[in-house]
Amino acid sequence: MFSGHITFTMSADKKINVGVIGYGLSAKVFHIPFIQALPDFNLYAIVQRSPKSGDDASADHPSIKLFRSADDLFADETVDLVIVTSIPETHYEFTQKALESGKHVVVEKPFVPTSKEARELVKLAKEKKRLLAVYQNRRWDQDFVTLKQILASGKLGDIAEFETHFDRFRPDPPTRTTWKTLASPASGALYDLGSHLLDQVYHLFGAPKTVTGFVQVQRKGLKTGDCAPDACTVLLRYGSPEDEMLVTVKSSAISPEQEQLRFWVRGTKGSFRKCHLDVQEPQLLGGVKLDSPEFGVEPSSSHGTLTVASADGKFNRETVPSIEPPPTYVEYYRTLAKALKGEGDVPVSGDDAADVLKIIELAQTSSDTGNSQACSITVPDALQTSCLWLVHIPSTSPCVLRYHPQNTWWSATMLKFRPQALVRRATLATSHTASSKPTAGLFHVFSFPIDTTDKKLKSTSIIARHSIPLLKTQTRISNHQHNATSSLLRFAKGSVHSDILLPVILHALFAALIVYIDDFTPYTPHLPGSITSSLSIVVGLLLVFRNQSSYARFWSGQENLTTICTNIRNLTRTFLTCSYAANKPEPTPAERAEVEEAVHALLAVVYAVKNTLQWEWEHSVGAPDLEDNGSGSLKPELRELLGPKMSQTYEFEGLGLPIQLTMSIEAFIKRSHDRGWFHSPQASQLSVQLSSIVAAYGTMETIRLTPIPVAYLIHTKQVLALYGGILPFGFVESMQWWAVVLVSL
Incomplete structure (x- = not known):
């Protein structure tokens, strides 16, 4: 169970009354605009202790209640959700009181000063059956979501190094002091910007093996005990010594670069490099409205660069456009509204935030002691005897x-x-x-x-906990017998031999007629050689263009098939090894069978994509002999793989089997998440991989269904017919009857 799961749900029609504690930059820019943008929420009250001219919540929002004390807000039974945007050292007290008064709570980052306090609040939220979420909005940065998609595609291979930066050039000391610059609990670059970066890393990779931190004050004039550190570098090590990944998290106040590095990821197949920060924060500060078409959209100059190493040692570079439509911070509150109404989980759970705080504490300890710290957040229990x-x-x-x-x-x-x-x-x-x-x-x-x-x-070896079931199945992936007959059939299948047979015969007969006229009549057929050479050039250009376009379509299909297979392997691995919960009994026989069905569905996706795109069904979809449940359309290997329960298809109703299977797999991920088998970041990553499979299938479907332009086909047929008709005149004099054979070929 996790802090994002609630048993108390609100009516789907009821507006969620929101009370905001604090009226600073965080509340004005990062919370209230998004609350007001969604019809599920009602901005009900704001706690502002000392309003003043030009900074008065009641003047900016005259229809809301204004409280001077947070206790008054907690006592108001109309409030459903409390958003804590005050300074970090007050977060624990306000969150605790809000939960005890029966409110759901969203807490600004950093969650609380210590991971111990975070665990206490998570436990309290579960006891009170109230939702607790932390505002880590940068999971919805456009560049981060784009990077997740690239990682899921497998284009980078196995990741060796991952760098994430939030650097700026601010060499002068700040003119005003805030919790971010003063030495106070949960202050400084590590808790401020570092918590954003570490949360993204945790969302992608989970907890590391070791943590090494370097926390410092870079700007002159701040090197006193009263100032919080303004820079941090955290090194996170994942994996074993033989297969290690290094993650670098860096935030610097002195980085004199025109284009600040944001991400740099290097893998065994390629790398991805991206500069510039997400545009949503500067747009919000600049007054861009949430409904503006430009909100959240990065300029093309900020797009990242993907470099892929080819088999011949060359490097292919391409600019990767950021994902469209752009994800925005609105999604945080949209997901939150669904969670409050029992339709999902919180966007960022307290458990996740507590883990990130533990990593921050280890980084600070490492910086203070000069030693790397072992991270034991998610270390499994003692290995069992299986x-x-x-x-x-x-x-x-x-x-x-x-x-x-x-x-x-x-x-x-x-x-x-x-x-x-x-x-x-x-x-x-x-x-x-x-x-x-x-x-x-x-x-x-x-x-x-x-x-x-x-x-x-x-x-x-694979070391697994005792609770993981052994699937007593054997699934055939590919065991084709390569013999002469099958090779011949593969050569003939899908070819154009039958389509061109009649034109070839006609051209051969015409060539025979020209040879006959040349041999048995006084007339000698002849055409200027320039005509043949000119048409040869035209035909050659047409063939080159056709071959290039055909190979491009073929290669795109191969890349998308690789994406599908890679994601299926990753999902299968995760389903087989993570379908259990450490703090719960072993899976029941029904749950084990469900895991097995999900794995079978994954393996069936490849067959289904092939059968759907090539129409290789046992019977034609919609044929009279198709069974009522659609299973008659499946080939034997698919029926054997899916079994009778999953073999019911809806092809005749317009739902393709690949999409049907991915819907079944998505439902399994959701059920596993609800059981506690997959934590929220893991379930999100699995959904991203599944979406990559659907996207790759969609691209292959587009290639399959996009015909060659009719005008091009007509022009090509005309040119080829003319060329085939002229060839006999060029061959007849020197080749005689061999001209018929050459024209036919």
Whole structure:
């Protein structure tokens, strides 16, 4: 259970009465405009202790209630939601009182000064059955959402280094003092801007293995005990020494750059580099309205650059437009409104914020002591006495998934010994295979006791908690027999041989007529050679253009198919290894069967995409012999994979099987999240990967359904017909009857 889950829900028709504590920049710019933009909320009250001319909440919002004390707001039973925008050292007190008075609460970042206080508030929210959320709005930065999409696509490969920056050039000391510049609880760059950056990293990767922090005061004139640090650098290490990822989080006050670096991500296949901060904050400060078409939209000059390494060692660079339509901070409150009405979870939970605060504390401790700090936020329980292997064994390169126990994630690696040696150590857990040797192209599950003294086993095995079920299934991925007959059929299938047969015969007959006239009549057919050469050039240009466009479509399809397969592998891995909750009983047989069905649905997506795009169904959709439930349209491998329960399709009603399967998988992610199997960032990332599958399928569908322009086809046929008619005149004199063969070819 997490702090974002509530059992108390509000009526869908009732407006949510909001009370805001504080009337500074945060309330005026980052909260009240979004509350007023959504019909679900009603700005009911504001707490402002000392209004003054030009800064009076009652003057700016004459229809609201104005309180001088937060206690008066808590005593008002009309208030449903309290938003705490005061200084951080007051957050704990106000949040505690609001929860105890029965209010739901949104707290500005930083949540509270310590992770201990955060855990206490999360516990209190659960006891009171009230919603508790933290305002980490930069999860909805346009560049961050774009980066999430790039990571999910797999274009960067395995991430080696991830840098995130919030740098500025402000060498002069600030003219006014705030909680951000004075030495006070939860103050300074690490808690201010650093909490935004660390929250984004946590949202992407979870908790790190170790934390190393460097917190300092960079600006001259501030190096006193009364000033908060204005710069921080935090290094986060993920993974094992053999497969490590380094994350750098940096915020600096002295960065004299015209284009400030925002993201720089480097992987085994490519890199992504992005400069400039998200535009929403400066737009809000500049008075841009939320309903303006330009709100949240980055200029093209701020787009990031994707560099991908090709197989020949060359680098292909392209500008990546930010995702459209742009996500905005409105989504935070839209998600919050749904959560209050029982239609989802809070946008950022108190549990997430508590974890981020723990990382901040470790960074500060590291900076103070000069030593890296081990992070134990999500370290799993002691390893049980069982081990799970999920191995996909191709014909040449055996692979295995490996678990990294320090930060609960999995990665793929090559086996360091032969599959036969693996089988001698393991008991095959599938019900259909009795052989002692793994079969190429199949997924296998193995189970055997852990030998903690075996170094080779430690470096290559998947270590799993005892509660993870072993799926006793064997799913065929690809086991095609490459023989002469199948090769011939693949060559003929989808070709244009049948379409061009009649024109070829006609041109051959015409060529035979020209040769006959040349041999058996006194007339010698002849045309100027310039005509043939000119048409040859035209035909050559047409063929070059056609080949280039065809290859571009083919390559785009291959890239999108790779995206689909990569995301399916990642989702399958997560479903099989994370479908459990540490603080709950083992999954029931029904829940285990549900996990198995979800994995089968994932594997079926590839087949469904192929069958849908190529219309390779058992029967034509809508045919008279189609069964009422649509299952008759499925090929045997799909029916076997999905089973009778999932084989009911709706192709004849316009719902494609790939979309139907992704809807089923999305529902499984939602149910797993509700059970506590997936935490909110993890569930969000899984949904992003699923969306990437749908987007890739949509692109492939566009390629499939976009015809060649009719005018181009007509022009091409005319030119080819003319060229085929002229060729016999060029060949007849020197080739005689061989001209018929050459024209036909």
